Amino acid sequence: MLSSSDDETIFHYSLLSFFIIAPPTFISLRFLQAPYGKHYRKGWGPTIPPSLAWFLMESPTIWFTLLIFSIGQHNSNLRSILFISVFLFHYIHRTIIYPLRLHLNNNTNPKKSSSKGFPVSVAAMAFGFNLLNGYLQSRWISHYGNYVEESDWLFWGRFLIGLMIFVFGMVVNVRSDLSLVKLKGEDGGYKIPRGGWFEIVSCPNYFGEIVEWFGWTVMIWSWVGFGFFLYTCANLIPRAHANDIWYREKFKEYPKSRKAVIPYVY
Numbered sequence: 001m002l003s004s005s006d007d008e009t010i011f012h013y014s015l016l017s018f019f020i021i022a023p024p025t026f027i028s029l030r031f032l033q034a035p036y037g038k039h040y041r042k043g044w045g046p047t048i049p050p051s052l053a054w055f056l057m058e059s060p061t062i063w064f065t066l067l068i069f070s071i072g073q074h075n076s077n078l079r080s081i082l083f084i085s086v087f088l089f090h091y092i093h094r095t096i097i098y099p100l101r102l103h104l105n106n107n108t109n110p111k112k113s114s115s116k117g118f119p120v121s122v123a124a125m126a127f128g129f130n131l132l133n134g135y136l137q138s139r140w141i142s143h144y145g146n147y148v149e150e151s152d153w154l155f156w157g158r159f160l161i162g163l164m165i166f167v168f169g170m171v172v173n174v175r176s177d178l179s180l181v182k183l184k185g186e187d188g189g190y191k192i193p194r195g196g197w198f199e200i201v202s203c204p205n206y207f208g209e210i211v212e213w214f215g216w217t218v219m220i221w222s223w224v225g226f227g228f229f230l231y232t233c234a235n236l237i238p239r240a241h242a243n244d245i246w247y248r249e250k251f252k253e254y255p256k257s258r259k260a261v262i263p264y265v266y
């Protein structure tokens with residue numbers, strides 16, 4: 001058994017690692033994109049179907065999160081159950097529903113499938129990150145968070161404002177992903193996405209994801225939330241920038257006014 005001071009040390013070093021990995025992630029992704037989807041390149045080892053990759057690599061956010069949550073001192077507190085439910089709500093979609101959509105879509109027409117596959121090496125890195133993130137969010141929520149003693153108005157005020165932002169982000173994220181997944185033509189090729197948020201930014205799915213984790217930060221008001229928000233920005237902003245360039249190179253008629261990911265800004 002770990003002593004409580006060892007446990008705290010592990011928690012704090014894990015939290016620190018979020019803040020340490022975010023800047024190099026941002027800088028390296030400005031030059032080198034993770035090799036899946038539009039940016040797939042050979043040389044990253046064996047691949048598996050994207051739907052299976054998403055299911056496996058995101059799965060720690062469910063089983064590991066629940067495991068860590070169950071051993072925390074606040075595991076039956078109403079506030080912590082609400083927090084973890086919101087986190088799981090996002091990740092049940094990402095781990096089960098999104099891959100199922102990919103799978104069903106690809107089964108209807110195998111040409112629509114990302115023929116390139118998803119490198120196991122990239123999925124393994126994402127799996128590791130999800131272990132870290134699942135541990136940090138759930139350990140803070142069920143054990144270290146001091147929100148259980150906060151006054152009702154402070155707790156519920158932040159919770160509701162954060163939840164509204166989170167839900168707005170999730171709606172944009174899920175709807176945009178759905179449009180993209182359905183977009184592949186009969187030839188299985190990429191198309192210019194049109195309508196809704198796509199008229200404003202090239203990657204509304206990433207915009208929605210960033211907004212979600214900003215809402216999460218407001219909701220739980222802690223360094224673990226802010227660290228994950230920061231890491232999501234470090235990961236998705238450079239990829240959105242690369243996607244935007246990719247669209248402009250591939251489609252000469254690509255709308256000039258679209259920003260990459262932050263509406264009217266970037």
Ligand SMILES: NC(=O)c1ccc[n+]([C@@H]2O[C@H](COP(=O)([O-])OP(=O)(O)OC[C@H]3O[C@@H](n4cnc5c(N)ncnc54)[C@H](OP(=O)(O)O)[C@@H]3O)[C@@H](O)[C@H]2O)c1
Pocket residue numbers: 036037038050102113114115173177180181183184185189190191192193205206209231232235236
């Ligand atoms: N929190 C984080 O740090 C983080 C990190 C990564 C991803 N995510 C989330 O995970 C989800 C998926 O990410 P992703 O990077 O795979 O998104 P993506 O590159 O936009 O692809 C989403 C799906 O749409 C297809 N697609 C994309 N653009 C298309 C186009 N122009 N025409 C036809 N089909 C198109 C892709 O096919 P192909 O696979 O064949 O390209 C893929 O099946 C997003 O919601 C994202 O926010 C979160």
